[in-house]
Amino acid sequence: MQIGELARRGGCDAETIRYYEREGLLPAPARTASGYRRYEQPHLEQLAFIRHCRSLDMSLADIRRLVDYHQHPSAAPCDDINALLDAQISRIHQQIASLQRLEQQLQTLRARCDAPHTVADCGILKSLEGAASGEGCVCHADGPA
Amino acid sequence: MQIGELARRGGCDAETIRYYEREGLLPAPARTASGYRRYEQPHLEQLAFIRHCRSLDMSLADIRRLVDYHQHPSAAPCDDINALLDAQISRIHQQIASLQRLEQQLQTLRARCDAPHTVADCGILKSLEGAASGEGCVCHADGPA
DNA sequence: GCAAACCCTGTAGTTACTATAGGGTCAAGA
DNA sequence: TCTTGACCCTATAGTAACTACAGGGTTTGC
Known part of the structure; x- marks a missing residue:
């Protein structure tokens, strides 16, 4: 073919x-x-x-x-294949954990804008700006970004 | 600076x-x-x-x-910022779901080798080979790859 | 003065594809 | 037979977000 x-x-x-x-x-x-x-x-x-x-x-x-x-x-032992799969599983596992933290952070940030605002008054943007100015951020409550 | x-x-x-x-x-x-x-x-x-x-x-x-x-x-409404955040949250959410399925699949495949084997007899490799030959695979039990 | 740390621009590389340019081949239908 | 659309080929470049390197210039402390 x-x-x-x-x-x-x-x-x-x-x-x-x-x-x-x-x-x-x-x-x-x-x-x-x-x-x-x-x-x-x-x-x-x-x-x-x-x-x-x-x-x-x-x-x-x-x-x-x-x-x-x-x-x-x-006839060599298949340790390498097992290790390869284990490493892959571990990577995926860590990625999930990381993404779950990220999702939580995004939702915290998203909640800063719970009703219609103007861009100038948007809680999301103000949070990001405040964090950039050193005020501490809401989405990384457990530690620095 | x-x-x-x-x-x-x-x-x-x-x-x-x-x-x-x-x-x-x-x-x-x-x-x-x-x-x-x-x-x-x-x-x-x-x-x-x-x-x-x-x-x-x-x-x-x-x-x-x-x-x-x-x-x-x-003074424009901050709908766009909200939509941006919502889209990002949705993407992360889908990625988590996808990775969780993937983790499950990998663990199913990993379980095919529960004891030391040789490479020639490795259940993981045999599963991948069988799937490639059209036998159906263990890791995508819910549907095709 | 010397050397180490820093700076600069331009270019290329990473991963796993994906797209495009420019040109050749095949097969079905008129 | 001719035409045309679908397919094939190679070479190259692009995607995203960096990161590294080559080659050369600048700064600063000893």
Whole structure:
């Protein structure tokens, strides 16, 4: 199949496939006489593997490592794979915590404007301005920005 | 003060300050005879405003709008500021939900390897491979990837 | 005077794509 | 056969928000 079909079946863009090939994540396929890429089923499977890992927000660097393991199964212990997943989970966990704090901060700031005001009197803007002038801010109540 | 001191007091990098100037977020300051930037207190306050908004994960485009309002307070209703904050809150909220799903998915996948295995037998890798071959995956149990 | 710390501009790099320019190929329909 | 739209190709640039570097100039304390 050609790149457009691989893209449709792999759930991504043809540009993305070319990008993965440049980045060494997908092997370069055979070409037709006119220079078109010609893909077979193993390419589709590898693309699906990559896209699946991307859907889990894994970095291309991490995916590259998993692809390597996939291509070279060995008797070595899978500690590295576990560690990779654990690190990813930990990153996501921290990101959630960080975003939850951020959401709280934004809501605190948002609450400074609970009724229609003019821009000149907006509690949100006044809070931001006051904080910038050193007055201390409402949204980072637990510590400095 | 010079850019290094502004950076220290504003809690960011001198490069970042130059970047903000190029992006039009900070006005270009006066210069010494040798070409060095010379900043006064209003610059520090504007930088603090920007950094504070950045700490709330606002985009530079959104910050630019708030800075405009700050510099040109008006009698217009502050609906736009409210909408800006609401949109930001909504984005963060959706991002949290998305990351929570992702965390769950990763933990499901991680659980496929509960004891030491070899790479060749790793449940994580086997799950990813099986999914790539069309078998359905464990981590996206509620729908396709 | 010397050296370290700072300053300057211009450019490039980071990550994972995404878009565009300019040109070639293919296949269906008239 | 010709036309045209859809597809293909490579090379390059852009996205967002920084961050780093090259190459060179300035300041300040010893």
